[in-house]
Amino acid sequence: MTDQTQATSERFGFGWVAGGLPPPVTVPVEYHLHAMRTALGAPAFRGRVLDAGCGEGVDLASVVLSDGCDAVGLELSAGGIRATAARIAGSECARLIQGNLLALPFSDSCFDGAYSYGVVHHTDDPSLAVREIARALKPGATLLLYVYEDFSNRSLSWRLALSAVNSVRGLISRRSPATIRRFCAVAAPVVYLGCTLPSRYFRWAASFPYPITQNPTVCSLIPDLYDRFAAPVEMRYSEAGARQLVEQAGCRVRRSARSRGWMIWAEKLPSQRRTGY
């Protein structure tokens, strides 16, 4: 494991258990997987499904309840594994494996579907990460992927806002996880009052050049901000770049959508025929 991957594991692991272990999920939660399906119009999963980088396990616990499939959560950090174990407690259909997306501990073509929300752009090699997920998929299987957007086709104000956030990130991200978390706890009410509430109640503010505007509570903003400021690696993509990520892995894009980043619905091609690269 590289130093950077180790740092990624420690940062995320700290974040997932900083507030204590979460309660089990007993009814499906409309979380990140639901957001991808809604934006892309993608159907439910069947068979054996991989949650690549399951984080604290909300989607993993929910997908077995909502889709009636068997799901395997793969997560790098020990903290994420502990939190996910708490989320799936009592579920017979969800399994959990600690591992690295860049060297998946699965044989070829063993999953009927996979999804990965907000993970590959935090790895040392996002192209390899997507190739690994695709390798583990059966031909014809569905892949749902979400990556951060690079704002290249947004207005100047959005690009300036991203630069400002990145500058703060440059200053904060080298601090200890506890310090970053404290910073996020202080910043959350400011972002909530300045961005979240106005964009909820005033139409003019919906176009605020700041991506975190949909959180229901101040507290729910803290992990989102922590994600943004604590991750050692953060890659961003244009729509073409996001599509290329899955195409170079031997998948065909069925649909893409922009929703706080790029969401891609792809299908693994029958052979290992790869486009590009």
Ligand SMILES: C[S@@+](CC[C@H](N)C(=O)[O-])C[C@H]1O[C@@H](n2cnc3c(N)ncnc32)[C@H](O)[C@@H]1O
């Ligand atoms: C932003 S979180 C997203 C978690 C979850 N997918 C969700 O939607 O809430 C990114 C997660 O990816 C995990 N991760 C980062 N690099 C990874 C890698 N190389 N292998 C496996 N998991 C990784 C992190 O530990 C973290 O839990």
